[in-house]
Amino acid sequence: MFRDLLLALASTTVLLTGSAHADEPSDGASLVLLTENFPPYNMAKNGKNFAKEENIEGIAVDIVRETFKRAGISYNLTLRFPWERIYKLALEKPGYGVFVMARLPDREALFKWVGPIGPDDWVLLAKADSKIQLSDLEQARRYKIGAYKGDAIAESLEKQGLKPVIVLRDQDNAQKLVDGQIDLWATGDPAGRYLARQVGVTGLKTVLRFNSAQLYLALNKNVPDEVVAKLQAALDQLRQEGVVDAIMGRYL
Numbered sequence: 281m282f283r284d285l286l287l288a289l290a291s292t293t294v295l296l297t298g299s300a301h302a303d304e305p306s307d308g309a310s311l312v313l314l315t316e317n318f319p320p321y322n323m324a325k326n327g328k329n330f331a332k333e334e335n336i337e338g339i340a341v342d343i344v345r346e347t348f349k350r351a352g353i354s355y356n357l358t359l360r361f362p363w364e365r366i367y368k369l370a371l372e373k374p375g376y377g378v379f380v381m382a383r384l385p386d387r388e389a390l391f392k393w394v395g396p397i398g399p400d401d402w403v404l405l406a407k408a409d410s411k412i413q414l415s416d417l418e419q420a421r422r423y424k425i426g427a428y429k430g431d432a433i434a435e436s437l438e439k440q441g442l443k444p445v446i447v448l449r450d451q452d453n454a455q456k457l458v459d460g461q462i463d464l465w466a467t468g469d470p471a472g473r474y475l476a477r478q479v480g481v482t483g484l485k486t487v488l489r490f491n492s493a494q495l496y497l498a499l500n501k502n503v504p505d506e507v508v509a510k511l512q513a514a515l516d517q518l519r520q521e522g523v524v525d526a527i528m529g530r531y532l
Contacts, residue, residue, distance in 0.1 A: 395496030
């Protein structure tokens with residue numbers, strides 16, 4: 281009887297072990313991907329600041345999904361708020377990644393990169409009836425500029441001594457602009473206009489286009505190089521086949 285009990289326990293252990301392995305990704309490289317509301321690149325379908333998996337959409341979301349599918353790498357995807365939190369998680373936690381992120385010199389060595397996913401021009405927007413005219417960023421110093429906390433644009437302005445007025449959600453700047461609380465809104469294009477429309481603000485005009493950045497998937501430095509290379513090759517292939525342009529065309 282004791283021998284039968286031992287055999288039964290052994291069989292149960294084998295079954296449990298097999299079940300545990302069955303839940304693991306076959307590629308051994310499942311990643312945790314984080315994103316934020318940054319239309320039209322990534323956004324929650326319900327407009328809230330938390331969403332998971334199929335409840336997230338956007339240009340970058342669709343491109344990332346196709347890239348991982350083509351590369352044969354598993355992942356799970358969560359949209360969270362604020363940006364600073366998910367940036368920190370991707371920076372510190374092995375197996376994590378965050379998108380979309382501007383690939384800047386100060387960030388280059390902090391992550392491993394897959395991209396570019398799409399462009400993000402930096403612009404200063406004003407109300408339609410604004411008399412402000414600028415030929416360079418230096419001339420913007422006399423004005424009150426709104427920006428988004430933790431965003432590359434805000435960081436760049438701060439380094440240049442422009443001291444932007446910071447908010448937690450970029451779309452809040454659209455209303456602040458209309459209400460006269462700020463003179464200019466430093467944001468991305470097309471993201472800024474998309475966000476403005478979401479809160480019912482239209483007719484904004486571009487008074488200065490002062491930089492052009494490329495947006496990427498940023499992966500924690502502990503993600504294996506072969507995984508990064510696999511994802512990059514998959515994205516390059518999708519771009520060559522016209523899939524990336526087709527996805528952008530669905531949103532813009």
